[in-house]
């Protein structure tokens with residue numbers, strides 16, 4: 099029995115969050131006595147896809163059809179179902195994203211599979227198949243039993259720890275895969291894409307430096323950008339900041355914005371309202387800088403600095419530069 103893992107591509111490379119899903123899938127495969135097979139849709143070099151082997155995959159199915167170059171949840175879900183059927187996969191794993199949630203739901207309906215999204219840990223597979231997932235925007239965890247023959251898991255970032263230095267150096271074999279694509283899946287298609295000029299995507303970033311209303315205005319953002327540059331971090335912001343057009347809307351983090359799960363989240367002049375926390379509580383380590391020692395964000399912080407952001411940010415930037 100195989101475990102099928104769908105990986106998302108960005109500029110012909112496997113996204114980091116998808117490599118985590120491969121590592122997760124490989125562990126599930128070894129728990130259940132199967133092999134980990136990867137599905138990649140769109141343009142990518144074999145050498146890039148073989149990398150999935152380092153994370154425990156034995157085989158990569160690659161559908162390079164030009165029609166699959168742009169995200170299309172209908173066609174991608176169809177391809178996923180066909181790959182699962184071909185491989186006889188009973189467990190299908192995707193890394194959580196807007197695209198994968200849409201694909202997973204469609205594929206689960208077609209395969210009559212039980213689906214759990216927001217999975218935070220490896221499943222229990224001795225006896226009943228149980229998974230833990232985040233609920234109430236990450237404030238609680240629920241254990242769910244999946245009873246169907248086929249199971250679909252949409253896994254949150256950081257669900258398992260990957261020690262990059264201990265990767266096994268293996269290489270997966272890449273096989274061409276040609277799903278039957280239906281014209282009805284392409285009734286709406288991407289005509290052009292304009293990418294945000296930020297170099298790092300918030301959902302993929304290892305480090306995020308984020309600012310709130312405490313930054314006082316767009317003209318005062320440079321110290322935050324300097325720290326982000328020194329750390330190789332992406333920049334984010336609270337909702338009022340993007341509502342006020344101090345920062346672009348794609349930086350808005352929280353319940354109504356992007357949900358992030360970096361290794362390090364540095365919050366500068368953000369109060370820590372529950373709606374903001376809902377977007378950051380998957381972060382491994384949270385550092386809060388706020389001049390108000392009673393700011394609610396400190397309760398969610400791993401490290402807190404009580405002080406003025408405009409004093410602290412330049413010092414952190416200098417320290418980050420000197421460490422390099």
Ligand SMILES: Cc1cc2nc3c(=O)[nH]c(=O)nc-3n(C[C@H](O)[C@H](O)[C@H](O)COP(=O)(O)OP(=O)(O)OC[C@H]3O[C@@H](n4cnc5c(N)ncnc54)[C@H](O)[C@@H]3O)c2cc1C
Nearest residue numbers: 310311312336337352353354367368369371373374389407
């Ligand atoms: C339905 C709904 C959905 C929402 N969705 C979101 C969401 O997705 N994301 C989101 O962020 N918000 C969201 N909000 C808004 C949320 O409730 C808060 O109002 C918002 O997060 C507050 O933003 P802030 O922390 O930047 O500003 P404030 O609450 O104004 O906090 C500013 C903080 O900066 C500190 N500060 C001021 N000056 C300095 C200084 N010089 N140095 C250090 N610290 C300083 C202050 O002590 C304060 O804690 C939502 C609200 C609703 C009702």
